[in-house]
Amino acid sequence: MRNKILKTAAFALALVMALTALVACAQTEEKTVTKIEIVDGSFKESYVLDEIADLSGARIFVTYADGSTQFVPITPDMVSGLNTSASAVNATLTVTYKGVSTQFNYRVISAEGVRTSFRLKLSAEGTGSQRTLTVAASGVQGVEKGVYAIAFDIAATGGATVPGEVSILYTGNWKFSVKRNSSTALRVVLYSSDGAEALSGDCNLISLPVTVSGVSGTVNIQSASISDGIEDFTVPTSSLTLN
Helix, strand or coil, rough: CCCHHHHHHHHHHHHHHHHHHHHHHHHCCCCCCCEECCCCCCCCEECCCCCCCCCCCCCCEEEEEECCEEECCCCHHHHCCCCCCEEEEEEEEEEEECEEEEEEEEEEECCHHHHHHHHEEEECCCCCEEEEEEEEEHHHHHHCCCCEEEEEEEEEEEEEECCCEECCCCCEEEEEEEEECCCCCCEEEECCCCCCCCCCCCCEEEEEEEEEEEEEEEEEEEEEECCCCCCCCEEECEEEECC
């Protein structure tokens, strides 16, 4: 009798374990997605230049092969083709979920008509009235044919002036020229000396002293452009406030 009871208990235990495994398998089995749709109004259609996309409210409506449906949040790894570094009237991005994709049209607004990812960044070191300003290049790898020349104006406003000499920081085979209009404005041109050496990557370009008198002042990069050897591209303005 005892052996019979033990055998019955063992069989029951094995049956429970088998049923548990089947349930777990059913729960983890992936359902086949047949269609996805971006929920109207959840994905932003218009961006300003260089805006970082906020996907916190973006969702897709998913339809499965068994007829069931659900709403799924859109995560960054699901999105491809979204580029806010250049102006666009009717650009297209793709959202992909479990192998199924859908497309979405968006636009990037820029008064300057920017067609490049290249940017000029400003930073400053020091405290008090005397600072050292650095102009750096970023987004260089996004220029398909390379960057062979850069031109821009430095304009200081408020209590800022740029009275000193400009020093080139880039170590490649490049030259530069500076045309000074006043202690608050100058034009800088950097270019490949032989016309064959493109900018190697994101890097610091030049440095110069900045004097801040009073409470604060602002340094602006404006009228900026680059050349890839064939075309010229407008670069967005940038500014740095020194307190």
